[in-house]
Structures are given as structure tokens and as C-alpha cells.
Amino acid sequence: MVILEDKAGLRCFQNFVRYPVPNSTKVLLNHCANGTMAGTHNDGSQDIGELSYACSLQHLPPVVLTCLLPRSYPSTCAPYFTISAKWLDEPKVSYLCAMLDEIWTELPGQEVIYRWVDWLNSSSWSCISLNDNIIFVPDQTSDVADEHAIGRKVLVDSTIHWMQNYNEKTSQELFLKSLRECGICLSENTGINFVKLPCHHLFCMKCMKSHCGIHVKEGNLSMLTCPDTTCRSPLPPSILKSLLGDDCYMQWESFALQKLLDTMPDLVYCPRCDAACLEVDNDAQCPECFFTFCSLCKDRRHVGKECVTPVEKIRILRERHQKYSLSEKQLLKEQKEIDELLNVCCNKMTCRNCGKFFCYRCNQALGYDYDHFWNGNCVLFDDNNQGRRFGIFEDADDDEDADDDEDLEELEAVPLCTMFC
Numbered sequence: 001m002v003i004l005e006d007k008a009g010l011r012c013f014q015n016f017v018r019y020p021v022p023n024s025t026k027v028l029l030n031h032c033a034n035g036t037m038a039g040t041h042n043d044g045s046q047d048i049g050e051l052s053y054a055c056s057l058q059h060l061p062p063v064v065l066t067c068l069l070p071r072s073y074p075s076t077c078a079p080y081f082t083i084s085a086k087w088l089d090e091p092k093v094s095y096l097c098a099m100l101d102e103i104w105t106e107l108p109g110q111e112v113i114y115r116w117v118d119w120l121n122s123s124s125w126s127c128i129s130l131n132d133n134i135i136f137v138p139d140q141t142s143d144v145a146d147e148h149a150i151g152r153k154v155l156v157d158s159t160i161h162w163m164q165n166y167n168e169k170t171s172q173e174l175f176l177k178s179l180r181e182c183g184i185c186l187s188e189n190t191g192i193n194f195v196k197l198p199c200h201h202l203f204c205m206k207c208m209k210s211h212c213g214i215h216v217k218e219g220n221l222s223m224l225t226c227p228d229t230t231c232r233s234p235l236p237p238s239i240l241k242s243l244l245g246d247d248c249y250m251q252w253e254s255f256a257l258q259k260l261l262d263t264m265p266d267l268v269y270c271p272r273c274d275a276a277c278l279e280v281d282n283d284a285q286c287p288e289c290f291f292t293f294c295s296l297c298k299d300r301r302h303v304g305k306e307c308v309t310p311v312e313k314i315r316i317l318r319e320r321h322q323k324y325s326l327s328e329k330q331l332l333k334e335q336k337e338i339d340e341l342l343n344v345c346c347n348k349m350t351c352r353n354c355g356k357f358f359c360y361r362c363n364q365a366l367g368y369d370y371d372h373f374w375n376g377n378c379v380l381f382d383d384n385n386q387g388r389r390f391g392i393f394e395d396a397d398d399d400e401d402a403d404d405d406e407d408l409e410e411l412e413a414v415p416l417c418t419m420f421c
Contacts, residue, residue: 011069016062017120026133027054027160051135054160059170060134061087061163063096065120067113074111078104081116082148085128087163089137090151092128096120097148099127136160182207184227195243199226199233205243212243216252221259224252271298347380348373 028051068080083096100116107115128134136156152159175191182194182204195208203211207227212235215223224240225232241249268279270286271293277284279295286293293300297307347360348370357366361378373380 010071013067015065015067015117015120017065017117017124018062019060019125021058021060022132024056024058025060025129026056027163028052028133028135029054029156030135030137054136055164057134057163057167059167061085061166063088063120063124065116067116069113075109079113082150084150086150086152087134087159088128088151090146090149093149093151094146095127096124097146099124184211195239197226197233197239198236199228199231201226201228201231203227209243212240213248216244216248216255219255221252221255268295347378 030051064084066082066084070077070080073079078101081097081100083093083100085093085096099119100112103115103119104112136152136159175194175196178191179188180191180194180202181188183201184203184207187204189204191202193205194202195205196202211227212224215221224235226235240252244252266279268277268284269275270277270284270289270291272291273286273289275286275288277286282295283301284293284295285291291300294302294307299307348366349358349360350356351358357368358364359366359372359378364372364377366372370380372378
């Protein structure tokens with residue numbers, strides 16, 4: 001109760017009625033066209049088909065009873081009063097005012113202030129709620145103006161937004177005042193000395209600062225998560241900024257930016273000034289020193305000239321596939337490039353009869369991938385095959401002077417259809 005200044009010698013006060021919300025009260029919207037109360041029928045059965053969910057609240061704004069006591073109170077005159085509930089529809093506030101008038105009618109000449117306050121605290125909740133839920137009827141107003149009732153004057157959407165803000169503010173105030181236990185050091189303290197994470201786990205400020213500071217200094221950004229071992233939700237930047245000092249937070253930003261850049265498959269660094277550059281078809285130009293270079297060998301750009309061996313190029317492309325999350329278009333492009341390299345003089349053969357794959361060296365049936373060669377069972381390229389394809393070995397007589405028996409020895413029988421290829 002708040003006692004206000006005397007108005008022309010009359011006593012004036014306000015009483016705030018705060019409802020204990022059962023569990024989590026839901027705010028529902030009534031979409032009945034005629035504005036009647038959805039949720040019940042004449043026979044008492046329930047129907048929630050016309051109601052839609054808006055939000056859930058743990059704290060509701062108070063209902064304010066303002067009273068002015070005339071000099072003739074309580075002998076002849078009732079108190080002058082208003083009930084203000086800016087989140088309730090006006091007909092419901094008018095109903096509360098009518099109940100206070102009825103109590104005065106039943107007890108004329110007696111002090112009714114405490115009766116009013118007691119009724120508002122104990123019995124009014126069932127009058128303004130349905131099954132412990134608040135139901136709004138959009139744009140519903142009372143047929144008869146009630147000078148005692150101050151209800152909702154704005155749109156339902158604005159009212160719900162205001163109620164949500166009040167709920168969050170009240171929850172935060174209660175959290176700051178209540179005692180909490182840290183999940184790390186198990187010490188108890190008031191909520192003002194705690195950090196509440198988005199995952200709703202609580203830890204004291206001292207433990208969280210130590211937890212974040214150590215991992216940032218070590219550059220271990222993957223451990224900047226909720227300390228709860230069953231959660232491990234990442235900490236948002238707003239939490240980190242409140243826990244880390246300016247220098248430490250700038251260090252975290254630098255690490256986070258570098259980690260993000262490392263995940264970009266088309267980003268390379270200039271071999272001269274180490275600036276970040278974007279590559280296109282294995283070529284890049286530095287935005288700082290304007291040096292144009294090859295992203296494979298890091299040398300000056302060389303159009304139409306091979307700078308790495310096919311084996312090395314395949315290794316580079318495979319590493320990109322494993323390290324980065326490439327787009328589907330880029331994956332198809334690079335996979336086609338790998339296939340073009342592998343289809344020349346490699347030991348993965350394709351049968352002309354059945355179309356199946358097999359190893360030229362060990363005659364083992366293969367799938368569509370190259371795991372058989374990557375796992376070290378057989379080499380994908382033989383030195384002599386690479387030499388013939390790329391001009392490393394110049395044995396002109398190998399193909400021309402070989403007799404028919406040697407040619408037959410090189411044929412392999414496909415393990416599935418036994419045809420020689």
C-alpha cells in the first residue's frame with residue numbers, strides 16, 4: 001500500500017494487487033466474431049477452438065486500487081475509488097468495480113477498505129481468468145462507460161508486448177535479489193553476482209571470468225561454451241563482452257575472425273604481404289600489393305603452365321574437400337577436375353563389358369570412390385605411367401617394339417565378368 005498526499009484534507013492511498021501466477025499463465029486471444037467468451041458452452045463444456053496462443057507469463061502487472069476517503073466515510077458515504085488494470089479488457093475491470101460496490105451495499109456504514117483489498121487479493125483472480133489463463137478479446141469495450149474502471153486502451157499486440165517486457169523485468173529483479181548456487185565452485189551468493197546463460201544455467205561471475213579468460217589466452221575458442229558438461233552451448237558475444245576485459249575481448253575477436261577466415265575455401269594469403277585474397281580458378285590478386293599469383297604454388301601467375309604434378313594437385317583438392325564445407329557447385333567442379341586427372345594412366349580400371357571398376361595392380365573389385373588407393377593398399381599412379389603421360393620418361397620403344405606376348409601379359413581379367421581389359 002502507498003499512502004499519497006492528502007487531497008484537500010482527505011486521505012488518499014493506493015493498493016497494488018499482485019496475483020500469484022500458477023505455474024506459467026498463458027495469454028490467449030479470443031477470435032469469436034461476436035466477442036462472446038470462448039472456451040465454454042452453455043452446458044459447461046469447454047471448447048478452445050476459437051482461442052489462439054499468444055505467450056506465457058510468470059509475472060503479471062498489478063491491479064491498482066486508488067481510494068479517496070471522504071469526510072463522511074464510513075458513516076454515510078462510500079470511498080471514491082478507481083481500479084486501474086491497463087492490461088485487462090474494460091468489461092472485466094468494470095466487473096471488479098461492480099463487486100466492490102456490492103460489498104459496500106452489503107455493509108453500509110462500515111469500513112470496507114480492508115474487505116475490498118482482501119477480496120481483490122483472494123477472489124478477483126477467478127473473475128478475470130479462465131482456467132488460470134488470461135483471455136483477450138480484440139477491441140472489446142464496455143457498453144456503458146464506467147468512471148471507476150481504467151482498462152486496456154491500446155491494441156492487443158501492444159498490450160501483450162508491454163506485458164512481456166514487464167514479465168522479463170520482474171523476473172530479472174527477482175533473480176538479482178535471490179540466493180543462487182554456482183555450478184562450478186558451489187558457493188552461494190545473490191543473483192547480482194551471477195551470470196545467467198541463454199541455456200538457463202547459472203554460474204558466479206568470478207568462475208565465468210576465469211573460465212573465459214583462460215580459454216581466450218590459450219586460443220581455444222571451441223571451449224568457450226557453457227561449463228555444464230551436459231550442455232556445452234556456445235557463449236554469445238554479449239556474454240563474453242561482459243566477462244572479458246577490453247584487451248581480452250579484442251583478442252577473442254581476432255581469434256574468431258581468423259577461425260572464420262580459415263573456413264573459407266576460396267580464401268588464400270598473399271605470399272608477399274600475407275594479406276587475405278580471394279582466389280578464382282587457382283589464381284588470386286592481392287588487394288594490398290596487387291601481386292597476382294597462383295594459389296597452388298604461390299608463385300607468379302602462369303596461365304596454361306602446370307606448376308604441380310597431378311598427384312600433388314589431387315592431394316591438394318582432396319584436402320580442400322576434407323577441410324572446408326564447399327558449395328555443391330564448387331564440389332562438382334573440383335570433383336570433375338579430380339576425375340580428369342585420375343582417368344589418365346591411373347590404376348583404377350573400368351571394364352568395357354560390365355562397366356565395373358577394379359584395381360589394375362591387384363585385380364580387386366572397387367567401388368566408385370578411391371579409398372582402396374588412399375588407404376595404402378595399392379598406389380594410384382605408377383611412376384612409369386606418370387612418365388608416359390606427362391613426358392617424364394621418353395621410352396619410345398615401349399609401345400612400338402613390344403611383342404604380342406608382352407601385350408597379353410598386361411591384360412587383366414575383370415573379377416566380376418572375367419573379361420580381359
